[in-house]
Amino acid sequence: MIRQPFPLFIPGVRVTANVMNARNPRLVMMDNHFVINNTTTLTDTPLSFEMDGNAIYAYKLFISYTTSSSADLVYAWRTTPGVTPARFTHSNARDVPSLNSGAKSIHRRPSTTTPIFAGGSGVNNFHSAKEEGTFITPPGGGSATLQVAQATADASDTTIYGQNTNTFVVYERIE
Amino acid sequence: MAFPQWRPGMILTSDRMNARNLYTVIQASDQVLTSETETYCDIEYELEANAVYEYTMLISYSAVRSGSGGAALGWKWDVPTGARVERFTSSYVQNPDSGVSSGALIIQRRPATTTLVQAGGSDTSSPPSNYHSAYDRGVVLTYTTPGMLRLQVSKFSSGSNPILRGGNQTRLLIRRIK
Numbered sequence: 001m002i003r004q005p006f007p008l009f010i011p012g013v014r015v016t017a018n019v020m021n022a023r024n025p026r027l028v029m030m031d032n033h034f035v036i037n038n039t040t041t042l043t044d045t046p047l048s049f050e051m052d053g054n055a056i057y058a059y060k061l062f063i064s065y066t067t068s069s070s071a072d073l074v075y076a077w078r079t080t081p082g083v084t085p086a087r088f089t090h091s092n093a094r095d096v097p098s099l100n101s102g103a104k105s106i107h108r109r110p111s112t113t114t115p116i117f118a119g120g121s122g123v124n125n126f127h128s129a130k131e132e133g134t135f136i137t138p139p140g141g142g143s144a145t146l147q148v149a150q151a152t153a154d155a156s157d158t159t160i161y162g163q164n165t166n167t168f169v170v171y172e173r174i175e
Numbered sequence: 176m177a178f179p180q181w182r183p184g185m186i187l188t189s190d191r192m193n194a195r196n197l198y199t200v201i202q203a204s205d206q207v208l209t210s211e212t213e214t215y216c217d218i219e220y221e222l223e224a225n226a227v228y229e230y231t232m233l234i235s236y237s238a239v240r241s242g243s244g245g246a247a248l249g250w251k252w253d254v255p256t257g258a259r260v261e262r263f264t265s266s267y268v269q270n271p272d273s274g275v276s277s278g279a280l281i282i283q284r285r286p287a288t289t290t291l292v293q294a295g296g297s298d299t300s301s302p303p304s305n306y307h308s309a310y311d312r313g314v315v316l317t318y319t320t321p322g323m324l325r326l327q328v329s330k331f332s333s334g335s336n337p338i339l340r341g342g343n344q345t346r347l348l349i350r351r352i353k
Binding site (some may be wrong): 002006010011013056058086103107136160172174 | 199265272276306346
């Protein structure tokens, strides 16, 4: 089943700045690092974006993080009711031995609020997790906010990196 | 050269404005794969001749691990004469650890258009219920013959049936770039 693309131009339609801008990919990044410890409760990060109503967006999420292998990271979305992603996730399994040891990967298609593990190998080792897919929105539109927690509560810091486009979302309206 | 290519003085037509849209093709409902012979699903898209498309195939599926008597999902492409898919795939091996979040060894391949690629599941009993993802990205190049790009799926080996997930699940994102 092929969905109708956005914006769809038809002969005679006026080309406005709004229409021309509508399909531009948009970048949302975190301005600062986000640090958590001693918690397994999902917490809002500053990474949040708004979407129009009755729309479909394609998105890619890139998470830059450090965490100890005893804590590990989990992440999920908090959305306005009706804002529903089709998430396709790719992340390290838990308890990564070391920075360049490699690890098993988790490929999932989870629901909106399902915490996804992203394993770490130490508080100074930068790893990455990726997610892509689509968001469908209800008539009133709404927002999506990235949430994070530790998989196991630990005194060491788990850090989601901001600045310099470390952790970011690129999204564009496609319907 | 990018597509569509704009030149000074050109008339702005709706066809050209629409030409670069990103299209979504979705699998409407679950499809249980009962045969080792490849079959079509809902993922299909009409290709123009002498064109290049960039695509991302996001596959949502469930399968029982081979060590528990299950079969992986297999997938490949069917294209018009002369066309080819330059594929870059990432998927689970056939027999990962059980558990939806255990993780697995990953197969990173650059297979031919019609090479069947496997994606294993983490369930231990049938029907499987763990939702996993597999990825196929790259470009599609067509020659002089236009026609349909079609995803073909199958049960990769003997064993209990894998499921290609539909609804807000499996989807193809594709756009013409040349």
